[in-house]
Every structure is written in C-alpha cells, then in structure tokens.
Amino acid sequence: MRFGVVIFPGTWSDCDFHYVIGEVLHQPVKYVWHRDTDLGDLDCLILPGGFSYGDYLRAGAIAGRSPVVEALPDFVARGGYVLGSCNGFQILCEAGMLPGALMRNECLQYRCQSTHLFVENAETPFTRGLRPGQVLKMPISHGEGKYYADPETLRTLKARNRIVFRYCTEAGDVTKDANPNGSLENIAGIVNEGGTVLGLMPHPERAAETAMGGTDGLLLFHSLVGSLVEDGSVLKR
C-alpha cells in the first residue's frame, strides 16, 4: 500500500506520520508537496496535523483551497483513500470533502491530552479491523476541534452511519465529561458518503508505539492495509 503524506506550509505531523508508516508499519510512503496534483501512484493520502498557513483566516481554510486538495475529488473518485487528522480534518471540512465545521474549543483554550474514542462504525476501510463499541485511546492536540453540523447534516450523518468516532470515557460511555472540546454529540471523527475519506481530530500517529503510551492508532492503519489486501488493489487506474 502506497501512502502519501501531504506537506502544507505550516504542517507539523508530516514527519510523525511518515515515521509511523515507514518505520513502524513498513509500508511505502512519500511526502507530497501542497502544490502537487499528480497523485496517480498513491493508494492513501494523509492530511496531517499542524497549522497550515498558520491557520490564519480559519483553521484549514487556506489549505482547503490548495492544489493538492483540489485534486482530491478525482483521487477519491478513482478509489483513493484520504485520512485527515487534526488540521487535516479541518482542511477536509473547509474543502467540502466532509460536512460540518470545526470551531474553537468550548473551553477557548488549546487542549493537548489523552482521549478515549468510542468506535461507532466498524465498517469503513479505516475501522474494519475494529469492533463496534470498541474503545481506543488516542491523544488530541488542537485549539479548534469542536465539531459542528446543522441538524439536517447531523441527521444524514447518523442515518448513513457516517459518525465513526465519539469521545468517551475509558469505560466507553459517551458523556459530557469525556468531551474535551465541546464537539456536537461528542463527535471526534466522520467519513464521507463512500466511507473512503476519514476526518478525525485525534492523532493516530501519536498512538502507534508502546513507548509513546499506546498502539491503538495503529489499528486504523492495520484496517486500511487489510482493506487493500482484501480488495486486491484499490485504485482502479
């Protein structure tokens, strides 16, 4: 499985994703510059965390209009997978690849802490190796992670089972106390209609080694790599 990790000016989780994919998962991985639009040789594109363009204007707003992001609809239409974490999720929302918006945390402060995620949908290529109701531990690090969608969009997300992760307690209870940023209904991650574009605020790459405090983040990659193996190869080039 060939991964690409996008670098926007201001991205900082690029090296971390590159390291985990290359050194921990031993999958082929390369960096993709934000001006590149030729994604032909990739199976999965990662939009990492950071402050693309300083997050000036709104988090992800400028990157959401960059050449590489404008090439995403074609990439997805050809069967490519996209995983946006943290700033990547914000960019996907700004680009209209995922519905809703990520607003300033309810506490009005940046939050870097460990969170627990309730797996709501275990049928996406990113979560296929998980059980519904499974609890994953992954850290967050953001100032603007409060997910919001209008009631109509929220209904659609629920009806189509597109809410993938919700913040929960260690025991798996989706409670207000377990919500670190005031996200609507504790939403931490969602997918597009086809299930091939995942946006989540937590950092799976920071939970990919025991030394870093846990390996639950790897489960997303295992699911993804497994999905590809099952399908033969995904990209219908």
Add this chain to the structure above:
Amino acid sequence: MAASDPKVTLELALAHGLTAEEYDRIIRILGREPTYTELGLFSALWSEHCAYKHSKVFLRLLPTKAPHVLQGPGENAGIVDLGDGWALVLKMESHNHPSFIEPFQGAATGVGGILRDIFTMGARPIATLDSLRFGDPEDPKTRYLIGGVVSGISWYGNCFGVPNVGGEVAFAPEYQGNPLVNVMCVGLVRRDRIFRARAEGVGNPVFYVGAKTGRDGIHGATMASAVFEEGAEERRPTVQVGDPFTEKLLLEACLEAMAGGAVVGIQDMGAAGLACCSSEMPSRAGTGMEVELSRVPRRETGMTPYEIMLSESQERMLLVVAQGREEEVRTIFAKWELDAVEIGRVTGDGLLRVRMDGQLVAEVAVRALTEEAPVYEKPTARPGWLAALHAFDPLSLPEPADYEAALLRLLAAPTIASKQWVYRQYDQQVGINTLVLPGSDAGVLRIKGTSKAIAVTTDSNARHVFLDPYQGAALAVAEAARNLACSGARPLAVTDCLNFGSPERPEILWQFAEAIRGISEACRALEIPVVSGNVSFYNETEGEAILPTPVIGMAGLLEDAGWRTTQWFKSAGDRIALIGPDAVSLGGSEYLAILDRRLAGRPAPLDLRVERDVQAACRAAIEAGLVSSAHDAAEGGLAVALAEASVSGPEAVGAEVELPSLGRHDLTLFGEGPSRIVVSVPPRAQRHFESLMGECQVPWRFIGTVGDERLTLKVGGSVLVSLSLDQIAHAWRTGFDRYVG
C-alpha cells in the same frame, strides 16, 4: 547621514541609556561625533542585554569545558555530544520585560527567539520548557499575566510544532511588578552538521531571509536593560509581534539551505536585530561587513537607517552564503514563500559599513561594537537585611494544630499544586519523541534510530537564593541534576538564565556574584559544564527588585531509553526508600511561605559530595532496574513529595510511611533539605537494592510501603496524617486552577 536624523548630543546619548563616559568613549573610538545611526548601534550593542557589561567579569568563573562540549558560551546556543553522531543544542533565555508589558506577545516572541537560537545552529528544535514566576496569585493582574503568558507560549510553540515537555511556575510577592518568563529549548543536530554565527570568507554575499522588517521592537534590548518605572505599559510598542507560521517556514527553509551546503554562517536577528548580526558575525570571524539598507525587505514605508538597523521584528535571519551559490538559496526560500535578499558582503577590513541608497550612514569597527564594549566591575555589598532574616528561627513559631490541614494547604499552594492547567495548553508530543510527559521530575525524549533518550528540566528555588545566594544557586544546580537523576539520566550540560535586579545596586550585584560562585562550585562538583545562558538584569519596578532567580536549565542523557523513570508510585507492595541525609530546615521553606507568609531563616546546608553520591546511587538503582519510581523531595519537604508520588500518576496509589523523626513534626514533615530522593522498590528487588545502597555508601532507609487507598504518615508510631487519595488529589489538582480557572 539621513536628512531627517536628529543631531547627536550628549543628551540624546543619555536618553539612549548610555552614560556620559560611554559617550566619550564612542567619540574617542570614532575620532568624531557618531551619526544618529551609529549612536543607535552603540546603544544597542553596548546595552547590558547584548554586552553583558556588568556580568562578564563574574561569568568567567563558570566552568564551560568538558570533553563532550562541542560549543560553549559565545554562540547562539551551546552544544554537547550525545554519541552516535548526534549532538544536543541547548539554550535558555528570558523575555521578562516584554511579557510584563504585553504578556501574550511578550511570551510568544520569547519562544520564537529561543527556537531561532537553536535552529540557527543547524538543529531541529525537539522540545521547549518554560520557567515562570508571578506575583501574588490572589491579584487579578496576576491572573491576567498568567493567562496571557501561557496562551502566548501555547500559541507560538503549538503553531510552530515543538513539544513543551516541562518547566515550572512559582509565585512570590516579589514578582508582582516584574514576572519572569524564561524559555529553554533543546534541538538535535548531526555533530558534523553544526553551523555557527560567523561571517567567514571575504567577498561572500550576505543574505537577509525571513519576515519583513517593521518598526516593532526598536530598542527592545535597551528596554530590557532598564528598570521599570510607573507607566511601563506605555512601552508596549517596544514589544515585538510574533508570527509562528513564518518561523516554521524559516526553520524548514534554513535547514534545507544548510543541508545543501550553501550556508557559510547564520545568525538570528534577535535582540538589536540587524545591528547585532552585522557586527557580531564579522567580529567572531575577524572580518567586516557592508550592508545596503535600501535592499532590506520592509513592511512599512519611510523607515530610517536607524530604525532598520535596530528593529527587532521577529522571524528573520542573516545568512552568509558561499559565493556562487546565491541562486540555490533564493530557490529554497522561494519554495517556502520567504524573502531572501542579498543585502551586502563580507569584507576584510574589520568595519561595519552601513549604507542607505548608496549613502554611508554608519562606519564603525565591528570590534568596537562587540569585544571592545565596556566591561564594568562594579562594587558589591552583602545586603544588610540578611542578618535579621538569618536570625529568625522557624521553630520559634508554634507547631500547626492540624498536620493534615497543613499538608492539604501546602499541596494546594499554587507553587506546588499540579500545573496541568498550564501544560495541557501546550502540545507535548509533536515529533513523537516524548517518553515522559510534563508532570514528572523531568521531561524525557527518545532519540529515534538510537537506544538513547535525553532528559530535560529547569529549576530554581529563589527563596533559598534570596536567603543565601551562594548556596541557593548551588542548590538550583543540584536540584536540576537530581531531577535528571530521578528520571534515570546523567547530566550533560547546563544552560542558565540569571534573573536579577539592577546590577548598579551593590546588594544586587553581590547576590549575582554569589550566585555565580554557587553555580560554578556545584557545576564543578557534579562535573556539569555551563554551555550557554542569558543574564537578565534590571528586574525591578519602582525600586523593588525580584527575588534573585538564577534558573538552571539542564539536559542529561539516558544511554538506554528503557531506564526512564517517573515520580509516581506504581504498585501496591513496593517498598518506599528515602535516599539522602536528614539535614532539613524550615528556613526559606514553602511551609513558612504558605502557612506563615514569611521568607526568613537559614536553609539546610548543601554538601555537594553527598549530593553527587546520592544522585549516583539513584541512577545506579534505576539502571539496575531496581526502582519503580523516583522523586526528588524539594518544596514542601518529604510529606509533599510522598503525596505527589501518590497522586500525580495516571492512577493514584496510597502509601503507609513511618518518617524518621527530625525533632519537631513540622520539621520532619515539611522541612526542606538537599540531596533527598524518594524511591519505590519492588519486593523482588529489595535485597539487591539494599546491597547496592551499601556499596554506594549513601545514607538511606526504608520508610514505608506503597498501597492502600490512603496516605498515612506516622512519626514515632503515632499517625500525623491519614488522608484519602481523593482528598489529596483534590487539593493538589485544584490548587492552581482556582487562581486561573
């Protein structure tokens, strides 16, 4: 000379912070009156901030050499060898004055400046720490300052993408008008890829790279070299405005240009901006430099040569590029959407020549601005106030009626209580190296591709320094090293940030001189070189000086990352041991400060030989895999250390402890003394631990057992404290938040 420049007079020189003697000296050097631009250059380069003119004679005492030191003081940052081809770059700096005037931007640009000091050496910053001091926590102004400073640090560091892995926040009324914001940064560089701030190679082009120049921060260095009077807020325009996004681009572009080999020398345009770079870089290399200011990218119109030279606009660097490789540098910076403009050349005549539109506006020997800056040996005097303070006997106060209440009050004191409110606003993990997050004795980071890790910490107990600057400063070194020992690391190097009042007062300069002596002595005894640092004088407002606060930043090495150890108890059944001597005192203690609002008495003596042995014993036990936790007993004494070990980890675990009686119970529980470490030892390792301590020849004893839902402290068989973990955790977790929440 620019037409609009004011005429240079003695009055104008005085207004620039120069003395009449210094002004005469400038005229002698130049053989004429300086131009307005030259006056600006001298006033900035000869300021305390740049020239260390009051501190230089004392700083010479510091031990700076060791076989593993690759770069000592005198560059943008110090460097030590880590083995495996890696080197660690470290530096700490203050941004006290700007942070008081404008806490958010002041603290943010403090982070920006220290990051540039690290990556200008060719290193990628891998961690920051911050050491903060504030005044009365009850005062609304303090809440405003903390909020601003923490969010400024958070904003800049998070956006740039560097983890914050530790530091300290302490409170004392003496910081009310002058808080301290010290930021430390460490970075990793291949030892054969180190860059220095030297303008080598006559004829090499000089490039200005990074953000554009504006009028912000003009005379920041001069401001940092003066005491505050009423109306300090009016100096807000001297505070720079940060842009961490540009800094991130600058980092990537600089490292890319360095990797290609086009860069000969590089320096951050920090304090005193272009003036500082264009004189210090050639001065270090024995060359000269000429610059044409009309080429400097500007974001404001009508800037004078004086303003361009002295601007402290952030996120800028000066590069000396290998002749013929100019295009390479332009291409890299264009890729990162940054300006890179050739503004001058390295010359061989030792002069700094500044032109504006071809017209000469300054011509000065670079050495006159740098090495030949005045150096003073001003008088020092032992403060008269010390005798009365030392005469106070804390044991003349009555014992507390309720020891449980006293312990809870201490745990809830904002200096001791959990700082989670602060560090959860900082990214602690970006880079995926952080093995031990904030909240233990030191932050620990792995070095990818090796089995090694580094540990980093900052420390200073200003109350002890105030009461005894020599021993207090030595203690700061000892404590920092002890923090590292508790994490499993061997100390490698010190970077210091010396915060004091006005050196023009003999009592303050005495504090400084004594503190330097203490640091030197401790560093020699513990064999830790000082490789970089910063002096911040004039931390006074309206005649009131801060507590003398020499902050020690220290980095250490763990040969095996697996040795890393945290401060909290892990498993019921582990035996608790106290390594170290019994010598403690309530003089200058947190107990006295919190329960009696008093700063007096004499701190317990520090024996550096015992300190060294205790640390070695702790490390040996860790390396042999014999301890589950190790925690330094510092502020609040043994009772607080035990309570912290019980509740600071992911899961609270109680303990039952029989403390060795040291006389009065308040002394036993809350007395503070150096060289004391609380470790927990799994039962399987008990025998081995006992024999190892015997071999190390250090005082030690088992004092209790981990387990239970309570912390029980007994002395002489009678229970003094029996508190539920919930009670302890509540006090410790909410103590800080109640002032800031």
